Amino acid sequence: MSRLDDIAAIRAEFPQLSRLIHGKPLVYFDNANTAQKPRAVIDAVSGYFTEHNANVARAVHTLGEEATSLYEAARDKLARFVGARSREEVVFTRGTTESVNLVAYSFLRPTLKPGDEILVSRMEHHANIVPWQLIAAETGARVVPAPITDTGELDVEGTVALMNERTQLVGLVHVSNALGTINPVATIIAAAKARGIPSLIDGSQAVPHFKVDVAALDCDFYVLTGHKLFAPTGTGALIAKREHLDAMPPFMGGGEMIRRVSFEGTTFNDPPHKFEPGTPNIAGFIGLGAAVDWLEAVGMDAIAAREARLRDTMRAALGEVDGLRLIGTARERAAVFSFVVEGAHAHDLATLLDHEGVAVRSGHHCTHPTMQFFGVPATVRASLSFYNTEDEIAAFVAALAKVRRMLA
Amino acid sequence: MSAHPSTLYSETVLAHNRAPRHCGCLADATHRGVAENALCGDQLALTLRLRGDLIEAAMFDGESCAITTACASMLTAALHGAPRARVGELRMVMTAMFRGDATAPGEFAAFAELRHHPARQRCALLPFDAALSALQPKE
Numbered sequence: 060m061s062r063l064d065d066i067a068a069i070r071a072e073f074p075q076l077s078r079l080i081h082g083k084p085l086v087y088f089d090n091a092n093t094a095q096k097p098r099a100v101i102d103a104v105s106g107y108f109t110e111h112n113a114n115v116a117r118a119v120h121t122l123g124e125e126a127t128s129l130y131e132a133a134r135d136k137l138a139r140f141v142g143a144r145s146r147e148e149v150v151f152t153r154g155t156t157e158s159v160n161l162v163a164y165s166f167l168r169p170t171l172k173p174g175d176e177i178l179v180s181r182m183e184h185h186a187n188i189v190p191w192q193l194i195a196a197e198t199g200a201r202v203v204p205a206p207i208t209d210t211g212e213l214d215v216e217g218t219v220a221l222m223n224e225r226t227q228l229v230g231l232v233h234v235s236n237a238l239g240t241i242n243p244v245a246t247i248i249a250a251a252k253a254r255g256i257p258s259l260i261d262g263s264q265a266v267p268h269f270k271v272d273v274a275a276l277d278c279d280f281y282v283l284t285g286h287k288l289f290a291p292t293g294t295g296a297l298i299a300k301r302e303h304l305d306a307m308p309p310f311m312g313g314g315e316m317i318r319r320v321s322f323e324g325t326t327f328n329d330p331p332h333k334f335e336p337g338t339p340n341i342a343g344f345i346g347l348g349a350a351v352d353w354l355e356a357v358g359m360d361a362i363a364a365r366e367a368r369l370r371d372t373m374r375a376a377l378g379e380v381d382g383l384r385l386i387g388t389a390r391e392r393a394a395v396f397s398f399v400v401e402g403a404h405a406h407d408l409a410t411l412l413d414h415e416g417v418a419v420r421s422g423h424h425c426t427h428p429t430m431q432f433f434g435v436p437a438t439v440r441a442s443l444s445f446y447n448t449e450d451e452i453a454a455f456v457a458a459l460a461k462v463r464r465m466l467a
Numbered sequence: 468m469s470a471h472p473s474t475l476y477s478e479t480v481l482a483h484n485r486a487p488r489h490c491g492c493l494a495d496a497t498h499r500g501v502a503e504n505a506l507c508g509d510q511l512a513l514t515l516r517l518r519g520d521l522i523e524a525a526m527f528d529g530e531s532c533a534i535t536t537a538c539a540s541m542l543t544a545a546l547h548g549a550p551r552a553r554v555g556e557l558r559m560v561m562t563a564m565f566r567g568d569a570t571a572p573g574e575f576a577a578f579a580e581l582r583h584h585p586a587r588q589r590c591a592l593l594p595f596d597a598a599l600s601a602l603q604p605k606e
């Protein structure tokens with residue numbers, strides 16, 4: 060018995076899902092872009108403002124103590140949720156993008172030399188490409204693309220073959236936002252580790268869908284973003300091995316991240332606070348804590364099982380559509396589907412689907428190199444979450460048929 | 468087929484998209500320009516043949532969405548025999564229309580609904596930008 064068995068009750072906890080769009084029930088298939096928020100998260104955020112509003116880690120009054128303990132409790136919750144070795148290994152950031160930049164600038168750049176290599180796959184989000192390119196351009200290092208196959212899977216052998224004594228870091232997306240592929244991250248992390256190469260896994264699209272155990276994966280860095288995890292925007296985390304956090308210089312300076320400041324020299328706070336300068340997005344992280352609580356109460360295994368059924372239904376339904384080509388047909392995949400349709404441009408489809416109440420994303424999904432590999436400028440992407448239903452898949456397919464007739 | 472709630476994909480736009488005019492490249496072009504839509508990666512190339520300041524012929528090339536294709540089809544038609552300044556003038560009227568301050572002439576009025584689709588306005592401006600890039604003095 061899972062709470063997901065009563066899907067109507069679950070959906071009722073997400074107020075946005077009952078909206079009408081152009082007079083039609085919203086079918087929200089843009090979860091890979093950002094997820095909707097349950098009432099528990101919305102209430103936690105507004106509860107902070109209505110009852111506890113105060114700054115963290117500096118006020119000794121009651122409100123300050125409350126805000127600090129709620130904020131730090133969110134760190135404990137996230138640490139447990141992703142299987143971090145300790146709460147000190149969880150650095151709060153504004154999201155995946157900031158987490159990757161933090162690693163690029165504080166961990167890698169100080170030691171990067173001309174000729175060094177940073178190996179990232181051809182299916183990375185720009186957030187796991189561009190920061191590396193920036194520090195590579197400054198230091199004379201090189202960003203090397205790891206190969207993928209025509210099915211949108213990582214070419215594991217080809218990737219391992221590119222690891223060498225010049226490789227300073229391996230970056231890999233856990234679940235591709237553009238293709239839906241679930242990557243064999245444990246294999247790549249182990250191969251990198253065997254060669255003494257640190258690894259960074261982009262878990263943005265993994266943590267919302269299945270249980271992740273960062274300690275078991277044993278990667279050096281795991282990054283995630285809160286808004287795809289049913290939490291507010293402007294929240295995210297870097298989970299990093301303590302030895303790295305101890306050795307890394309701060310990314311940004313300011314209050315909160317220091318122990319003692321003088322003009323002769325400043326000593327820094329311990330991790331994770333060393334990497335959290337200034338007043339953070341307190342309400343947002345309290346919301347992130349609430350999101351994690353909510354997900355654990357429902358159960359990540361139940362969520363994964365339901366999404367696997369939705370994925371299979373969606374895959375079969377898309378297979379029935381004439382002239383539709385799936386971009387990414389990996390065996391191990393999430394309920395994220397990119398596709399192109401003969402004779403209909405992705406943007407036209409997305410705009411017209413919106414008029415039918417269906418929210419999908421169209422474009423390049425911040426993965427230009429992936430799109431170039433498949434030779435398409437843009438795709439339509441339908442990304443599902445546990446709160447979606449088989450009825451919505453049917454409504455989506457009917458809407459797709461209707462808008463195609465319009466464009467024909 | 469039932470009437471669609473959106474007037475963005477009007478019969479005018481859909482008809483141009485199905486059978487765009489002046490599609491291809493002018494063999495005897497004097498000017499050539501390209502514009503790209505960062506949002507979707509669409510690229511549109513425009514070729515023009517000018518005599519003095521007069522545009523004698525215009526054609527467009529590229530795979531693009533219905534909005535871009537229809538607008539490129541209309542623009543290439545509108546530019547035949549027009550002075551080169553017409554491109555900038557028309558573009559200005561289009562952006563004014565997107566703010567609700569003007570109505571574009573002739574078939575271009577079909578894009579008035581873009582006022583409510585800010586994310587798609589760039590699609591209709593792409594052919595104008597390709598034309599402006601073609602007309603820009605080159606080194």
Ligand SMILES: Cc1ncc(COP(=O)(O)O)c(C=O)c1O
Pocket residue numbers: 091092153154155156157184186187232234235236261263264284285286425
């Ligand atoms: C795989 C992946 N990595 C990174 C990001 C960037 O996340 P954010 O914009 O929240 O930093 C996204 C989301 O757009 C993503 O899907």
